[in-house]
Amino acid sequence: MNTALLVLPDFLLIALGWLMRRRLGFSGEFFAGSERAVYYLLFPALLFRSTVNAQFELVSAAGLIWAGLALLGAGALMSWLALPLFKPKPLSFASCVQCGFRFNSYVALALAGRLFGDAGVSTIALLIAFCVPAANMLAVYALAKHSGASLWRQLLRNPLLVATVVGLVCNFAGIRPPDVADAVLGRLGNAAIAFGLICVGGSLVWRGAGEARGMTTYLVAVKLILTPLVAIPIGYAFGLPLLEHRILVLFAALPTASSAYVLATRMGGNGPMVAMLISVGTVLSAVTIPLWMLWAG
Numbered sequence: 001m002n003t004a005l006l007v008l009p010d011f012l013l014i015a016l017g018w019l020m021r022r023r024l025g026f027s028g029e030f031f032a033g034s035e036r037a038v039y040y041l042l043f044p045a046l047l048f049r050s051t052v053n054a055q056f057e058l059v060s061a062a063g064l065i066w067a068g069l070a071l072l073g074a075g076a077l078m079s080w081l082a083l084p085l086f087k088p089k090p091l092s093f094a095s096c097v098q099c100g101f102r103f104n105s106y107v108a109l110a111l112a113g114r115l116f117g118d119a120g121v122s123t124i125a126l127l128i129a130f131c132v133p134a135a136n137m138l139a140v141y142a143l144a145k146h147s148g149a150s151l152w153r154q155l156l157r158n159p160l161l162v163a164t165v166v167g168l169v170c171n172f173a174g175i176r177p178p179d180v181a182d183a184v185l186g187r188l189g190n191a192a193i194a195f196g197l198i199c200v201g202g203s204l205v206w207r208g209a210g211e212a213r214g215m216t217t218y219l220v221a222v223k224l225i226l227t228p229l230v231a232i233p234i235g236y237a238f239g240l241p242l243l244e245h246r247i248l249v250l251f252a253a254l255p256t257a258s259s260a261y262v263l264a265t266r267m268g269g270n271g272p273m274v275a276m277l278i279s280v281g282t283v284l285s286a287v288t289i290p291l292w293m294l295w296a297g
């Protein structure tokens with residue numbers, strides 16, 4: 001089965017979310033509540049369980065971790081170039097710059113499992129574990145700097161960051177949740193992937209670029225074209241084995257996290273513009289991800 005067919009079920013869940021919102025009468029309040037449940041409960045449970053149970057040694061995984069952080073840094077640098085290139089309004093830039101380097105972990109875990117099995121899930125969970133804190137810090141920094149909010153307060157209140165850090169600490173300390181708690185976390189995590197993808201579909205919108213079309217087009221290109229392109233030489237530079245190299249390219253090719261919209265609206269940013277960027281990138285990634293996977297070999 002080729003890559004396009006393997007990723008199709010997950011994008012069909014996104015399409016189902018769009019149909020539920022636009023054609024089947026599910027209200028915006030339903031999706032807003034669902035998004036909060038995913039963001040504050042289901043997805044933190046998935047991230048915590050993935051990181052606390054991941055089987056890895058820091059020494060052997062160091063190459064992949066550093067490659068992921070280098071890739072994230074490259075994506076952030078290219079995204080920040082939108083400021084001198086397009087000179088957007090400060091609020092628009094602070095809201096949208098995160099769309100060039102943040103990644104949708106719902107899509108990541110779903111596709112990694114479908115394409116590479118359990119080994120793919122544990123490998124991309126490792127990348128998520130180390131890159132979610134860094135990506136959130138960069139995103140919160142841009143918005144906190146504009147809004148005057150406390151950077152550290154916003155970071156400490158971010159459930160994805162907290163769940164990932166706690167999971168890593170427990171993993172390194174050899175602490176595992178009891179069987180009953182692990183089973184509950186597993187049920188919540190399973191719901192997170194399907195519900196998360198449906199919520200992505202429910203949030204798709206096509207208007208909001210306004211006067212910043214140049215910047216928004218550039219950020220979509222950074223996320224879906226330039227960052228995956230950079231991932232290929234980074235993987236070679238760090239000497240990654242084939243599976244890790246392919247996971248790195250998949251990681252680079254992911255669309256922007258839907259939680260970028262939640263963050264922008266919570267911190268007084270331009271929510272409609274961020275929602276539009278997420279929507280366009282998510283739809284286009286259904287085409288670009290299979291192409292990158294074929295190129296990554």
